[in-house]
Amino acid sequence: MNVKTLCLSILYEGEATGYEIRRLCVEGECAYFVEASFGSIYPALARLESEGLVSSRTELQAGKPAKKVYAITAAGRAAFIEQLSAPLADDMFRSPFLLFARFAHILPRELVEERANEFLERMVAGQKKLEDAAAERELSPADNWILNYGRAVMEVAQGHIRSHMHELISLAQAEPRKDAAE
Template identity: 50%
Template sequence: MNVRTVCLAILTQGETTGYEIRKRSTEGDFSYFLEASFGSIYPALSKLEEDKLVTSRVQPQAGKPAKRVYSITPLGRETFINSLFEDLNHDVFRSEFLLFLRFAEELPCELVEKRILERISKVDEEIASIKEMGADLEAKADRWVLDYGLTCLCQARDYLVEHKSEIIAMAQRVDAAAKAAE
């Protein structure tokens, strides 16, 4: 899946601006599928318009610069649906947190514990955000996808809570860390 596909996916739900596409793909309901930067969204939208998959219009705004609003065309909708028949790539999971934990044995246990507690707090925030996002969902597929993501986060949280002592125990005690620094 690429930025063009995500733009089309968002546009299937109604007309919108490039800014709104960016917002939805980084912190909204599409943020769990693919992160899209402004630097990739606008070229994708231009190419989609060139290919007659979307149209745009300029909408004046009082006291602000005009904004460009994009709409999907019937050909764009057909192209998007057809793209869903293509083979899917593997999910990509990258985590600075896991890189940090991979070196827990080199770090003071207090720092490892602090980072784990921070991560649990962050996951709690994500869980709350997803639950809030789902409050107004009516489509069954949207609910299923949201529940799947929520389940993954809850499992990660449970693992952190249940197993944090194991990784903390691998970390260095303060006196050992101080000796290693010398």
């Protein structure tokens, strides 16, 4: 799934500004699908508009700069359905924590324990954020299915960290390396 498809998915549900699309992609319900930034969203919207898949209008705002509001076209709806019908790419999972864990053996135990606990706390906070977002609005059956999938993944990941954190910590060095600062 690319940023253009992600933009179409958001506009399929209703009109939005580039800022609103970015917010949904970074901290909202679409943050779990594809990584998207302002630097990728606005060029994607421009391409979609030039291809006739979205349209835009400018809305004036009192005391603020005008905003550009995007809407999906009939051709955009058809293109979105076509893109969803294509074979799916493999899921991508990236984790700075897993890179850290991969090299736990060269780090001091205290640091590994601290980072593992921080990671677990962030996972718990992420799950709470997911629950809070779900409580803010009524979910469609599809949104509820996705939420339950997210819950299951988070619960398994947290369970693994909790029950195996000691193994990761035991891989770490008892003392900091003397040559680490060199």
